Amino acid sequence: MSANAPTHDSAHDPGHGKAHDRKTYYKVFAALGVLTAIEIAIPMVAHKYGNDRSSLAAFTPHWSTSALYVLSVAKAVLVGLFFMHLKFETKWLKFIAILPGTAALYALMLGAEAYFRFGPPT
Amino acid sequence: MSATAVHSPSASHGTTPHPPVDRDFGTATNGKIGMWIFLVTDGLTFAGLLLGYGYLRIKNPDWPNPSEILGIQLTAVATFILICSSLSMVLSLAAGAEGNKKSMLGWLAVTALGGLSFLGIQMYEYTHLVHGKEMVLWGIADQHLASGVAKVPNNFASTFFMITGFHGLHVFTGVTYLVTMLVKGSARRSIDAHYLNLLEIAGLFWHFVDLVWILVFTFIYLI
Numbered sequence: 001m002s003a004n005a006p007t008h009d010s011a012h013d014p015g016h017g018k019a020h021d022r023k024t025y026y027k028v029f030a031a032l033g034v035l036t037a038i039e040i041a042i043p044m045v046a047h048k049y050g051n052d053r054s055s056l057a058a059f060t061p062h063w064s065t066s067a068l069y070v071l072s073v074a075k076a077v078l079v080g081l082f083f084m085h086l087k088f089e090t091k092w093l094k095f096i097a098i099l100p101g102t103a104a105l106y107a108l109m110l111g112a113e114a115y116f117r118f119g120p121p122t
Numbered sequence: 123m124s125a126t127a128v129h130s131p132s133a134s135h136g137t138t139p140h141p142p143v144d145r146d147f148g149t150a151t152n153g154k155i156g157m158w159i160f161l162v163t164d165g166l167t168f169a170g171l172l173l174g175y176g177y178l179r180i181k182n183p184d185w186p187n188p189s190e191i192l193g194i195q196l197t198a199v200a201t202f203i204l205i206c207s208s209l210s211m212v213l214s215l216a217a218g219a220e221g222n223k224k225s226m227l228g229w230l231a232v233t234a235l236g237g238l239s240f241l242g243i244q245m246y247e248y249t250h251l252v253h254g255k256e257m258v259l260w261g262i263a264d265q266h267l268a269s270g271v272a273k274v275p276n277n278f279a280s281t282f283f284m285i286t287g288f289h290g291l292h293v294f295t296g297v298t299y300l301v302t303m304l305v306k307g308s309a310r311r312s313i314d315a316h317y318l319n320l321l322e323i324a325g326l327f328w329h330f331v332d333l334v335w336i337l338v339f340t341f342i343y344l345i
Contacts, residue, residue, distance in 0.1 A: 020216040029209040036205065040198050043189055043344050065345050072340035079333045083208050084326055090148040096158055100165030106173055114180040 028082045032075055039071050157323045161330045164292075168334050171288065172341055175281040186278055192343050193247060200243040201339050204293075207236025208332040211325045218313050218321055226313065226321075230304050233328065237297040244290050248283075282342060289331070289338055296331045299324050 046064035081087040086097055143149055150158075179185045214229030303324050310317060 020212070020219050022213070022216060025209060025212050025216070029205065032205045032208075033202065036198070036201060039340060039344055040194065043194070047189075068340050068344050072337055075336045076333050079208060079329055079336065083212050083329045083332075089150065090146060092146045093148070093150055093155070093158060096155075096162060099162045100169050103166065103169030103173060106169075107176065110173060110177050111180070114177065118181055 024082060028078050031078060035071050035075050035078075039068060042067055042071075151319050153319060153323050154326070157326050161326065164330065165334070168285075168288070168337075171281075171285050172337065175285060175342065178277045178281060182277065188278075188282075188343055188345075191251075191278075192282075193250070194343055196243060196247060197339060197343055200240050201335065203236050203239050203243070204332050204335050207233045207240075208329055210236065211328050215318070215321055215325055218307075218318050221313055223307070223310075223313050227304060227307050230300060230307065230321075234297050234300040234304065237293050237300065237328075237331075241290060241293055241297070244286065244293075285338060285342060289334060292331045292334070296328050299327060 042064045080097065084097075086094055089097075147155055210229045210232040214226050214233060217225035217229060303321055307313070307317060307321070
């Protein structure tokens with residue numbers, strides 16, 4: 001547990017301070033819109049150029065899946081940090097909020113098990 | 123929570139007095155901490171469902187390509203509406219923090235309308251999908267084999283409806299929650315710290331619904 005009491009500047013306080021910065025909200029909203037547009041474009045590009053071995057899309061196998069994972073997690077982090085104000089919370093509340101992220105460890109274990117049992121994805 | 127809580131200076135800005143400052147959770151109220159703990163459990167539930175979906179998909183080489191069955195463009199619109207509703211939710215809270223009741227209630231109404239629009243699109247999508255041969259509700263589909271057509275369990279349909287339906291239930295709950303806050307806010311003469319705290323907690327739930335959909339949309343519709 002934390003030894004030092006947070007000041008009002010470091011703790012989110014609804015109705016006060018920098019937590020409710022409208023400019024930041026609009027920037028995050030724009031970022032979410034752009035990332036969503038990129039996400040929707042990725043399957044189209046993968047479908048069009050995925051089999052073209054000379055294209056950038058074929059640079060790594062399953063590149064589109066990896067990119068979609070990264071983009072979706074980035075969007076979720078933006079919502080959590082700025083819209084749910086986690087950025088302005090104490091580290092203990094951040095720790096509690098991040099707990100469902102442990103599912104990523106289970107996903108890795110399941111992926112490894114599936115790879116061992118069924119071989120690489122086709 | 124820590125046993126020692128210190129009280130911040132009693133001076134207030136506008137209509138909201140400073141709540142006590144806990145050394146571990148800052149100014150977060152018990153209700154807010156409780157909502158976060160609930161969201162963690164709910165998040166783990168969604169994680170389990172998505173992991174189950176992923177595992178079934180990995181071990182099934184005949185898993186259909188979702189983009190060939192599902193309406194990506196329509197769902198993209200629904201996704202954008204949900205993102206817009208998250209923005210209107212924080213704008214409502216910001217207006218409330220400034221004591222602007224009219225603006226706060228207006229943005230709150232926009233947020234609830236966004237949720238209703240999302241539910242309308244989901245109902246439209248379901249109506250179309252259940253009439254298609256690939257996505258029958260009871261989880262059985264026609265598989266065209268060389269020897270003829272066989273009825274096989276349709277794990278894709280089952281997991282799709284389970285996960286998106288569970289999320290839709292959350293959206294419905296969220297809209298009900300927001301409308302309740304709208305009614306409670308309208309009945310008040312002015313916005314006080316207690317109501318702002320309740321609104322922030324409601325906002326946490328609504329943003330969680332948006333956050334989960336971001337992951338569901340990617341994992342089920344796009345990948």
